[in-house]
Amino acid sequence: MAKLILTFNKQVIREYSFDKDGITIGRNEENLIVIDNLAVSGFHARIDKAGSEYILTDLQSTNGTFVNDQKVGSHKLSHGDNIVIGKHVILFVATEADKIEGGDKDKKLPLDRTVVLDTVKQRELLSKQKVAPQAPKSPEKIGVLSFIDGSAMGDIELTKKLTKLGKAETSEIKLTGILMPPTAATISRRPSGYAISFTGGMTKLKVNGTIVKDSVQLKDFDTIELGSFKFQFYQKEIKS
Amino acid sequence: MEVRASGISDVGLQREGNEDAFSVQSSLGLYIVADGMGGHLAGEVASRVAVEIIGKSFRKWLETQIPEDELFGYPDTSLSRVGNYVLSSIRLANRVIYEMATQHEQYSGMGTTIVILYVTPGLIIAANVGDSRIYLVRDGRIERMSKDHTIVSEHVEMGVMTEEEAAKSPLRHILTRNLGSAETVDPEVFEIVPSGRDRFILCTDGLTDLANDHEIFEIAQGEHNPELLCRNLVDLALERGGHDNTTVVSVFVGDTGRHPGQGILTKIGGVAADAFAVLGRIRKKVGL
Numbered sequence: 001m002a003k004l005i006l007t008f009n010k011q012v013i014r015e016y017s018f019d020k021d022g023i024t025i026g027r028n029e030e031n032l033i034v035i036d037n038l039a040v041s042g043f044h045a046r047i048d049k050a051g052s053e054y055i056l057t058d059l060q061s062t063n064g065t066f067v068n069d070q071k072v073g074s075h076k077l078s079h080g081d082n083i084v085i086g087k088h089v090i091l092f093v094a095t096e097a098d099k100i101e102g103g104d105k106d107k108k109l110p111l112d113r114t115v116v117l118d119t120v121k122q123r124e125l126l127s128k129q130k131v132a133p134q135a136p137k138s139p140e141k142i143g144v145l146s147f148i149d150g151s152a153m154g155d156i157e158l159t160k161k162l163t164k165l166g167k168a169e170t171s172e173i174k175l176t177g178i179l180m181p182p183t184a185a186t187i188s189r190r191p192s193g194y195a196i197s198f199t200g201g202m203t204k205l206k207v208n209g210t211i212v213k214d215s216v217q218l219k220d221f222d223t224i225e226l227g228s229f230k231f232q233f234y235q236k237e238i239k240s
Numbered sequence: 241m242e243v244r245a246s247g248i249s250d251v252g253l254q255r256e257g258n259e260d261a262f263s264v265q266s267s268l269g270l271y272i273v274a275d276g277m278g279g280h281l282a283g284e285v286a287s288r289v290a291v292e293i294i295g296k297s298f299r300k301w302l303e304t305q306i307p308e309d310e311l312f313g314y315p316d317t318s319l320s321r322v323g324n325y326v327l328s329s330i331r332l333a334n335r336v337i338y339e340m341a342t343q344h345e346q347y348s349g350m351g352t353t354i355v356i357l358y359v360t361p362g363l364i365i366a367a368n369v370g371d372s373r374i375y376l377v378r379d380g381r382i383e384r385m386s387k388d389h390t391i392v393s394e395h396v397e398m399g400v401m402t403e404e405e406a407a408k409s410p411l412r413h414i415l416t417r418n419l420g421s422a423e424t425v426d427p428e429v430f431e432i433v434p435s436g437r438d439r440f441i442l443c444t445d446g447l448t449d450l451a452n453d454h455e456i457f458e459i460a461q462g463e464h465n466p467e468l469l470c471r472n473l474v475d476l477a478l479e480r481g482g483h484d485n486t487t488v489v490s491v492f493v494g495d496t497g498r499h500p501g502q503g504i505l506t507k508i509g510g511v512a513a514d515a516f517a518v519l520g521r522i523r524k525k526v527g528l
Contacts, residue, residue, distance in 0.1 A: 010413055069408075082410055089410050161318045162363070162431035188432045189318075191387045199433060214379045214435060 002054060002077075003093040004047075006033060013088075022048040025085060026059075039063050039086030047077070054092070056083060141235040143187070143194045143218070145173070149230035158194065163187045165226060166199075177227045179203050184226055187218070194218045194233065203227035241361040241434065245271060246466040247489035250474050252446055253482035259283030260444050260487040261291045261352075268299055271357040271489050275372050275444040277418070278341075278350030286337050286352040286420055293333040294356065301325045316429070323431050326356055326367050330419070330427045334369075337420035351420035354427075355386055355442045359434070359493055366440075367429040370418045373448055375456060376432075377439040382457035385440070387428045389417035407452075413445065438493040441469070446486030447477045466490040 002018040016023070016033055023032040026044040035044075041061040048055050054077040058065035066084040067075050077083075079094035147153035156173060163172040168182035175184065181201030187194055197215035198205040205212045206225040218224075220234045245266050251258040259276035261284075274290045276283030301311065302325055308315040311328040312335075319327060333354070340347045353370025366374045368386035371393075376385045387393070391414045392406035406412055419425060439460055447456075456473065463469035470488045477486040 007410075010410065084410075091411075159318055160320075160431075161323065161429065162320065162433070164433075183433075186433045188430065190430055190432070191384050191428070197433060197435065 002049075004033065004083075005091040005093060006035070007089045007091060008087065018047070018049065018054070020049075022046060024059075025090070026061075033090070035085060035088050037086045037088065040088070044085050045083075053077075054094075061085075139237045142238050143189065143233060143235050145187075145224075145231045145233055147229065147231040148223075149228070151229060153229070153231070158187060158189065161189050166201075175227065175229055177203065177229075180227055192217065194235075196224065196233075241494045243269070243359055243491065243493050244466050245489065245491040246470050247271075247273075247487070248470040248474050249485065249487040250446075250478065250482070252485050253478060255483075255485055257281045257284060258485045259287055260446070260485040261287035262442075262487050262489050263291050263295055264489055265295065268295075268302075269359040270295060270298060271359070271440075271442055271491055273355045273372055273442040273444060273487050273489050274352045274419075275370065275446075275485070275487070276350065276352040278347070278420075280346065282341075282347045282350035283352065285340070285347060286350040289337055289340070290333045290352045290354050290419055293336055294329040294354070297332050298325055298329040298358075301328070313424075319429055320363065320365075320431060322358065322360075322363065323365050323429055326358055326365050327427060327429050330354060330356070330367060330369060331425060334419040334425040335423065338423055341420050351418040353415070353444070354419055357385075357440055357442055357489075357491060359440075359491060361434065364432050364434055364438075364493070365429065366432070367427050369425055369427045370415050371413070371448075372442070372444045375441040375443075375453070375460070377441070377457060377460045378435050378437065380461075382453055382460065384453070385430055385432070389415055389428075391416055434493050436494045439469075440491040440493065441473070442489040442491075443473070444485065444487045446482070446484035447473055447488060449484065450477050450480040460490075466492050 004016045004018060006013045024043055024046045025031055025033040025035065026042050027036060027040045028042040031043065043059050044061040045056060045058050045065045056067065056072065056075045056077050058073055063086060064071050067081050077092045081092040083090040083092060143158035144155055145158065146155045160172055163186065164183045165171060165173045165175055165185045166183040167175065167180040171183065179202040181203065183199050184201055184203045185196055185198055185205050187196045195215050195217045196207065198212050203226055207216050208223055218233045222233045224231055224233060243266060245264050247262045247264045249258060249260050249262055262273045264271055272291050272294055274287035276287030278286060308321055308324050311324055312332045313328055315324040316327055341350045353372040354368065355372045355374050356367045357374060358365040366385035368374060369389060371388045371390050374385040376383045390412060392401060392409050392412045394416060395401040396403055396406050417425060441456065441460060459472050460469060463472055469490045473488045474486050
């Protein structure tokens with residue numbers, strides 16, 4: 001059974017279950033979903049159930065009916081569609097929504113900014129909403145530095161958010177060399193991915209042959225030279 | 241390392257109360273912004289409690305250098321010790337707000353976003369939960385040091401929606417994580433090293449709903465003073481409607497706002513430096 005959630009200014013006003021074969025929306029009190037707003041016609045639109053499909057039809061309303069910002073005359077509803085009537089947004093939640101799970105992270109209670117989530121039911125409902133079909137989550141990746149200069153450093157996983165490369169004992173990756181400063185460069189994992197930064201000193205930092213004086217984002221198979229060391233960066237999937 | 245910071249919070253033009261909260265503690269190097277939500281101004285409680293608890297617990301752990309296994313929750317092995325202090329203070333604040341929300345009728349449903357910046361000469365930590373943001377302006381670029389916890393941003397990441405669509409979606413404010421709605425929380429924490437010239441902007445979505453990253457970047461590049469930068473950004477939000485509370489904290493790290501490589505001229509200040517630059521060019525032209 002589908003549900004319709006009436007919202008205004010991102011605030012949930014009411015939810016309606018679709019337990020008939022057809023419902024109407026409009027300013028007139030005879031509608032199932034009554035929207036008392038001047039931008040809404042007396043009988044503005046209707047939704048009919050045909051088998052397992054739900055068809056939304058505009059009833060020649062003055063201001064029109066929109067689905068996901070497109071004006072419609074007649075439209076087959078999909079899960080997550082936003083039906084806009086006047087300034088109200090009606091979210092269409094299909095039965096399949098019940099099968100969508102939130103995953104293993106703490107995202108079971110997304111909140112609308114201005115919603116007062118008094119009821120457990122409202123929370124549950126909002127937590128199951130996705131405005132687009134659920135896509136599989138991409139697997140977690142970790143950066144790896146693969147040393148290709150014959151220095152016997154091998155492959156090193158970048159397990160830290162911030163990895164320091166240099167002579168210092170506290171460096172995550174200790175590199176030797178007369179000109180090697182305590183910290184020659186750092187690699188940090190940022191929202192946009194891994195980036196390498198030059199932190200100064202006598203050793204030059206090069207990425208794919210170009211000298212880097214500040215910082216640069218790293219892509220798979222970028223070749224990095226730091227002093228006499230040479231390594232390649234790539235990301236591999238972490239097996240959970 | 242020179243650090244200059246400032247913060248402003250404005251109720252905006254359409255809201256009755258201000259549910260944002262912030263704190264600028266330069267002596268500690270800690271900067272926090274929070275955007276509360278919940279009925280009947282419970283959002284105000286949530287954001288203030290978050291700022292208070294995070295500030296106090298972080299300071300205490302930093303001062304006593306408490307070992308990681310004595311913190312609140314398991315430490316994250318990808319973070320430094322101080323990174324774990326930030327992480328744990330967020331977890332602690334979350335727990336307190338969650339308990340308050342579940343145990344008291346008047347706080348039911350309350351929650352808050354949080355963004356935190358911790359600055360030291362050798363390490364900078366940026367952390368967030370929710371859709372308030374941290375921006376870093378460095379090397380002529382603007383970069384986000386936070387990850388939005390919203391349904392739409394997850395969809396953008398999955399490739400199901402573009403950034404532009406997300407920015408216009410009526411459900412763009414639905415969060416997937418915040419402080420207070422669940423017993424545990426999974427914050428984002430990033431660690432970077434200062435470059436010697438960094439500008440950070442911490443802000444709530446009262447600003448980012450009305451200005452895009454590029455506009456924020458242009459304004460950040462043009463202001464040499466954190467107070468004016470905050471003022472400029474808040475004013476921009478107000479000019480564009482001020483539909484929500486708007487809070488901006490700005491931190492300039494190692495950035496004196498002066499032009500590099502001018503020696504004694506840097507002591508005189510920007511305007512005079514420009515005059516001397518012009519003089520220098522004239523001299524060159526004339527062959528002096």
